[in-house]
Amino acid sequence: MNKTWFKRKLGNGHGEEVTRSWLVCSTSKKSAFCICCILYSRSDHQSSLEQESGFNQWKARERISVHENVKNHRECFIQWKEVEINLAENKGVIDAELQSQIEKEKQKWRDILPRILHCIKFLAIQNLALRGHGESFELGDDSNMGNFLGLLKLLPIFDPVMKEHLTRVESHPGSTSYLSPGVQNEFIHMMASTVCQSLLRSIS
Ligand SMILES: [Zn+2]
Incomplete structure (x- = not known):
């Protein structure tokens, strides 16, 4: 491979060169490839630049130049650039759909987490224990699931957000729920830390 492969003279009389963005190389295979092709x-007639083995032959500069001007390569190059522009403008179908899913997921947790936090805060203010004999919604009605889960089980009667969340948790055991004892403790520590900092600020 040679560095000169990656540059193309514009031929505008000023000796200007442009980088062949489509040409990529593999140091392990010691070969060059055309990424867009x-x-x-x-095409059924692929050049070595389009094949898995890549291109590492002599007189490479001329061969690369020939490939660059083949109709099939030009079409592939345009298609590659169109996808790049679409993604950059956030118009790409895949990108837009993915982005939309990420935003929906973010919003879902922005809705759920404050509800869980307020339940924990209420129980902490009332000095009530959070946990009972079990940590599962599947316990029978007469089993003690604790104040935290009991309170959360009450919310879906009026709240569609928690109704959807708890239905999902019940139908998908092991999925992310933010209801585990570890998460409860984490919320309690965060609130304790915030109270401590607030007290320190007020006396300093
Ligand atoms: Zn090509």
Whole structure:
């Protein structure tokens, strides 16, 4: 491989060069590849630049230049650049859908976590124990699941957000719920730390 492979003279009389962005190399295979043709080419007559083995032959500069001007390569290059522009403008179908899912997931937890936090805060203010004999919603009605889970089980009667969340937790055991004893303790420590800092600020 040679550094000169990756540059192309514009031929505008000023000796200007542009980088061949489509040409990528593998140091382990000691070969060069055409990324856009590898991704998009449907041609039966693939050059070595489009194949798994790559391209490492002599007279490479001329061969690369020939490949660059082949119709199939030009079409693949345009397709590659169009995808790049679409993704950059957030118009890409895959990207937009993924982004939308991430935003929905973020909003879901922004809705759920304050409800859980307020339940823990209420029980802490009332000096009530959070946990009972079990940590499962599947316990029978006469079993003591504790004040925290009991209170949470009350919310879905009026609150669609918690109704959906608890239905999911019950139907998908092991899924993320933010209801475990570890999470309860984490919330309690965070609130204790906030109270401590507030007290320290007020006396300093
Ligand atoms: Zn190509």
